[in-house]
Amino acid sequence: MTEIPKEEYILKCTSACAGCPSSLILRYVLKAAGPDTVLVVPACCTSVIQGIYPNTALNVPVYNVAFAAAAACASGMSEAFRKAGKKTSVIVYAGDGGTVDIGIQALSGAFERETDFLYICYDNEAYGNTGMQRSGSTPVGARTTTTPGGKTHAKKDIDAIVAAHNPSYLATACAAYPQDLFKKVGKALSLRGSKFIHVLAPCPPGWRFSSEMTVEMGKLAVKSGIWILYERESGKVTINGPSKAAMIKPVPLEDYLSGQGRFKGISQKAIDALKSQAEQRAKHLQKEAEGIC
Amino acid sequence: MLTIATGNKAVAAAVKEVRPEVIAAYPITPQTEIVEQIAEYVTSGELDSRYIPVESEHSAMAACIGASITGARTFTATSSHGLAYMHEMVNWAAGARLPIVMANVNRALGPGWNVWAEHTDSFQERDTGWLQVYVSTVQEAYDTALMAFRIAEHKDVLLPVMVNLDGFVLSHSMQSLETVTPGDFVPPLHLPHAIDVTNPAGYGTLTGPDEHFKFRWEIEQAMRKSVRVIADTERDFAERFGRQYGVAEEYRYEDADVVVIAMGTLGKEAEVAVDLLRNEGVKAGSLRVRWLRPFPELDLSGRDIVVIDRDYSFGFGGVLAHSLMAKSRIEPYSVIAGLGGQEVTFDDIAGFVRDRTPGSETWFGVKGNV
Ligand SMILES: Cc1ncc(C[n+]2csc(CCOP(=O)(O)OP(=O)(O)O)c2C)c(N)n1
Ligand code: SF4
Ligand SMILES: [Mg+2]
Numbered sequence: 001m002t003e004i005p006k007e008e009y010i011l012k013c014t015s016a017c018a019g020c021p022s023s024l025i026l027r028y029v030l031k032a033a034g035p036d037t038v039l040v041v042p043a044c045c046t047s048v049i050q051g052i053y054p055n056t057a058l059n060v061p062v063y064n065v066a067f068a069a070a071a072a073c074a075s076g077m078s079e080a081f082r083k084a085g086k087k088t089s090v091i092v093y094a095g096d097g098g099t100v101d102i103g104i105q106a107l108s109g110a111f112e113r114e115t116d117f118l119y120i121c122y123d124n125e126a127y128g129n130t131g132m133q134r135s136g137s138t139p140v141g142a143r144t145t146t147t148p149g150g151k152t153h154a155k156k157d158i159d160a161i162v163a164a165h166n167p168s169y170l171a172t173a174c175a176a177y178p179q180d181l182f183k184k185v186g187k188a189l190s191l192r193g194s195k196f197i198h199v200l201a202p203c204p205p206g207w208r209f210s211s212e213m214t215v216e217m218g219k220l221a222v223k224s225g226i227w228i229l230y231e232r233e234s235g236k237v238t239i240n241g242p243s244k245a246a247m248i249k250p251v252p253l254e255d256y257l258s259g260q261g262r263f264k265g266i267s268q269k270a271i272d273a274l275k276s277q278a279e280q281r282a283k284h285l286q287k288e289a290e291g292i293c
Numbered sequence: 294m295l296t297i298a299t300g301n302k303a304v305a306a307a308v309k310e311v312r313p314e315v316i317a318a319y320p321i322t323p324q325t326e327i328v329e330q331i332a333e334y335v336t337s338g339e340l341d342s343r344y345i346p347v348e349s350e351h352s353a354m355a356a357c358i359g360a361s362i363t364g365a366r367t368f369t370a371t372s373s374h375g376l377a378y379m380h381e382m383v384n385w386a387a388g389a390r391l392p393i394v395m396a397n398v399n400r401a402l403g404p405g406w407n408v409w410a411e412h413t414d415s416f417q418e419r420d421t422g423w424l425q426v427y428v429s430t431v432q433e434a435y436d437t438a439l440m441a442f443r444i445a446e447h448k449d450v451l452l453p454v455m456v457n458l459d460g461f462v463l464s465h466s467m468q469s470l471e472t473v474t475p476g477d478f479v480p481p482l483h484l485p486h487a488i489d490v491t492n493p494a495g496y497g498t499l500t501g502p503d504e505h506f507k508f509r510w511e512i513e514q515a516m517r518k519s520v521r522v523i524a525d526t527e528r529d530f531a532e533r534f535g536r537q538y539g540v541a542e543e544y545r546y547e548d549a550d551v552v553v554i555a556m557g558t559l560g561k562e563a564e565v566a567v568d569l570l571r572n573e574g575v576k577a578g579s580l581r582v583r584w585l586r587p588f589p590e591l592d593l594s595g596r597d598i599v600v601i602d603r604d605y606s607f608g609f610g611g612v613l614a615h616s617l618m619a620k621s622r623i624e625p626y627s628v629i630a631g632l633g634g635q636e637v638t639f640d641d642i643a644g645f646v647r648d649r650t651p652g653s654e655t656w657f658g659v660k661g662n663v
Contacts, residue, residue, distance in 0.1 A: 015591070016573075035490060036490050040359065047499065049498070050495055052500070054504070055498075056493075056494065056498055059493055060490065061493045062494075062496065062498070063362055065355065065358065065497065066382060068351060069382060072349075072352030072356045072359070074359055075347070076359030077357045077359035077363055078361040080314055080364075080365035081363055083315065083365065084364075084365070085416055098644060105351075105352070106348070106351070106355065108348065109349070144415075170326075173412050221434035276468075
């Protein structure tokens, strides 16, 4: 097992909801990154989690910036640090809305320019900060405050979009697998260029499950195969252990859906769509992992 | 060294002298020449900067912000739609007290597409906390760009500065230019609140009303202090390099009964109109307002005033005219002219003076307006 440092960079005074996946993920991200790190945070739940000025619950410098601006801001910061001969890690920590919707242009630009930074998207599949409206990352069938009848469109495949930029490193992770996340952050930061980690963030108030179930919900996401843990490095795909197991013997997707209020009353058609999207993604990744693509 | 250059090239040449560590920009007519020239400098090694060819103006300012907060000197340039697209980050830069310098080549906003001079683009940013200066010649563009870095980075200011030059009429006009070796005229930047990983801080965290209010007041205090910093910088520049402009440049102003007030190239054109009127026996003078923010305190009492606005605030009036009405308590003849590059000659300006009706507004060239 990887030794996880005892140092805490996120203090126990956050204003996060109980069972918050965002602060859980960030805790391990910062443990892996260490003190020579600057976080760039666009508008999202993490803007709130840090606490209110002049206090801060984070023990690394955090640059909060406008919703659409994180990747571009990090570009400038990274260039300035490198110009000054500093190795400081620049990490964007952004929500799904700030990544797949409003921030996608800046993200694409930064990756095209091979900016030396790590972009982490914690994906709670909605706009949490503003009270759980749909985002491009909300899955089909999920109820949000702007899709009260269930979302009619599929979740945007941001990983494929980022992969098309040929980044130095791309991985998915999940709040329920902190060891795996820790390792991936460490690996990403050891590489130069643009790195992307997409972390599933089961969010109790947003997904409507009880707050002690965050880890359980994340595990169900991986075990049902709706969320696949994998890495993509110089074109090579590696599917990680828990997802390999899930591909052989998945738990029923219904186990994952039924525990969440947001999927209450979901239509069979939406369930079928979710299943077929998950199957296709798995097939595609398996082929890539086997080098058949 | 004496050369000839366009307004755009003059700005680029000034930027080369002060060596920003990071430059991020996105092209737009009529600013393109600035970013192209800087790219040439960086590629040829004449300028040792990190040049980030971003994918939008919003990102250009975001990248400058990210670089600036590490303590790096930064520069960008834009115009019209680019500036409008950047608006959110323009606010952010000032709020974050970052001494970013930006050249804005003044151009009208669409629709329809119009690439010619108008001041509405930058006037729309006047409440963001940026210092704004408007220039009228190639030499002034160069000199002012140099001064902008020193003013922005001064410890009593630490606010971004926008250097505005009129699209085409100045950006693309060839005039003589004397370049200088600034030496320690622009000292190294020391940003007191630069990111320091050994002393972690939260920047731009959630801020309650009391703290927000305090930060706004600090911006206003810095704005007020910048008046003296601008004056000191101009004085030192004059001592070293022999040129001085002032917050507003006077022309045959002392004994003038009627004064034309304008900004940018129209302010220069007004000087020719003044000569013409003087030959006719009219005691005319002109005043070219350079700094829009901080807005100058001008004593205009006892004179007839004609204000030319190359901008408009719909449902309100010419912004310069109304600013002067409020600040200097005058009742000017307000002329709206030159929008979208409309040609305004010295003859036209002399006409404004001859036909003036104090207290009224007119749109130049529009028949039957009041
Ligand atoms: C330009 C702009 N539009 C809208 C907002 C309001 N806003 C702030 S955060 C947010 C949603 C963030 O969602 P996401 O990125 O998924 O992060 P989460 O809140 O879920 O952590 C929105 C819509 C904003 N701050 N700026
Ligand atoms: S809404 Fe979800 S992600 Fe946001 S703070 Fe609460 S638990 Fe965390
Ligand atoms: Mg979200």
